Amino acid sequence: MSRGVVAVLLALVLVGGLVVVWRQLGDHIARQGDAAAGVCVEGDTTVSIIADPGLADGLGTIAKQYSSDRPIVRDHCITVAVRAGDPKVTLDGLVGGWDTKSLGAEPSAWVPQSSVWSSELTTARPDAVEGDARSLVTSPVVLATAPDLAKAAAASGLDWGQLPTLQRRDNSLSDLGLPKWGSLRLAMPTGAQSDPTALAAQAVATQVTRSDSLTAEDAALPRVASSIEALTDGAPSSPDGSASGAVKQIAEAADDSAASIHAVPITEQQLYQLTRGDNEEKVSEVLPSGPTPFADFPVVRLAGSGVSAVQTDAVSDFFDYVAKPEHLATLTALGFRGDAPLPEPTPTVTFPVTREPLPVPPAPAVLTINRLVFGRDFGPPASSAEPSSAATSPAAGG
Incomplete structure (x- = not known):
């Protein structure tokens, strides 16, 4: 055989060997990644969520199911803890500075009963809110x-x-x-x-x-x-x-x-x-x-020095989980409306179709009505920042 043919054969053998080695190395790295993810190389992180008292128990049940699966976000194992909170106390804490001694762990998200509260927060402290709020249930x-x-x-x-x-x-x-x-x-x-x-x-x-x-x-x-x-x-x-x-x-x-x-x-x-x-x-x-x-039960994702990037991403992952019909059914079974079955009608509540929902007004309109209803001292002082609507409009229907 000529030297040229021998060189080609040797080159092919070398390339084949490199491919095998490369694949084995890739599999090894993947196995290491899976193992590292399984043991949460960055440790455990707790995500605190404050919710309306009527929603907190149901949302807490879903949070326990979510946490039991050991979800991993940015190499952290996530535990979601939901607790009920008075909206005025929560609002004052988020605007004036969160005191963990009196208020508990600083929340990464807040789900009040309606945009009555989220509008107050986005007006007074727009920097405390991450993105737009969206309705969880209605x-x-x-x-x-x-x-x-x-x-x-x-x-x-x-x-x-x-x-x-x-x-x-x-x-x-x-x-x-x-x-x-x-x-x-x-x-x-x-x-x-x-x-x-x-x-x-x-x-x-x-x-x-x-x-x-x-x-x-x-x-x-x-x-x-x-x-x-x-x-x-x-x-x-x-x-x-x-x-x-x-x-x-x-x-x-x-x-x-x-x-x-x-x-x-x-x-x-x-x-x-x-x-x-x-x-x-x-x-x-x-x-x-x-x-x-x-x-409209808006999900208000919170921002600031007390909320890490891991917690921010975990909030999004958790509420994506909640929005799945099989999980949202835990909330609709309590009488909330959402993309899951409602309870059977009762002698009092028949869950009629609502064909003309009132759009959530812009924050300045909400705040004006709040002052007329609750009094001029309601809510924190507004900042000079331009407010935005606090949540998307709720969907009509049953």
């Missing part, structure tokens, strides 16, 4: 009323825009065929989990301004202020400052027409939880005509 705001009032409201086509007049005028429910009931007596709670009060006011403001979507200019109109003043000034007090307390009083009234509270705004999910064990309709769900306000 729940329409309805009126909980006595059954006879619900029938009269349905027959008359009750509209959100009518509420201020029915609240202000004496014997106004005679217009609905209830001459002995007096005025609307709509409670407007401002205590625990009172977002539906502000959300109902947004719906009223949208109707009285005849706007498709409430703007900052609409919210600042004098007729909006006077309409909300009519609702709040004429509102009877809830026993404990909450919608739940008002619902209980409506259900237990000996004489519905003489009751001190005839109606209260509440989320459908809250009403479902309060009445799911009832065998008969003691309280009714009323959905006034016009755009329906929603509690």
Whole structure:
């Protein structure tokens, strides 16, 4: 054989050997990577999430399932810890500086009941928020009323825009065929989990301004202020400052027409939880005509020195996990609306399709309504930064 042929054969053998060695080396590196990932070479990281009290238990159940799989983000094994938090306390801590001694671990994400709160945060501390907030689940705001009032409201086509007049005028429910009931007596709670009060006011403001979507200019109109003043000034007090307390009083009234509270705004999910064990309709769900306000449960991803890049990525990974229908079903089983089956209807809550959801207003409009409902001292002082809408609009339907 010629030297040239021998050289070619030797070269082929050498190349073949290099390929085999390269593949073996690659497999070895891959096995090392898998082994390292399996033991979390960077250690364990806990991701703290604060959620609305009505959502926290269900979200915590999903978090335990997620954490049990030992998810790995950036070579860290992740544990997600969900706890309930009062929204005002959480907001003040995020704006004024988080005190771990009094407030617990600094959160990497916050899921309040609605954009009532996330709008306050994005306005006061835009640098504390990572990206745009998006709804995890939703729940329409309805009126909980006595059954006879619900029938009269349905027959008359009750509209959100009518509420201020029915609240202000004496014997106004005679217009609905209830001459002995007096005025609307709509409670407007401002205590625990009172977002539906502000959300109902947004719906009223949208109707009285005849706007498709409430703007900052609409919210600042004098007729909006006077309409909300009519609702709040004429509102009877809830026993404990909450919608739940008002619902209980409506259900237990000996004489519905003489009751001190005839109606209260509440989320459908809250009403479902309060009445799911009832065998008969003691309280009714009323959905006034016009755009329906929603509690949108925005996922607010937090930023700052107390939130690491690992925790930020883990928050995204966790909520991607929650959004899968098989996991979201844990939340919809509690009466929240989302891409998973709803519970069976009850005598009170039938989960009607809501064909015209009220778009989440821009933050300046939300803040204006908040001040009208809760008072001028509500919320932290705003920064000079330009605020943005706090969450995407909730989806209609059941």
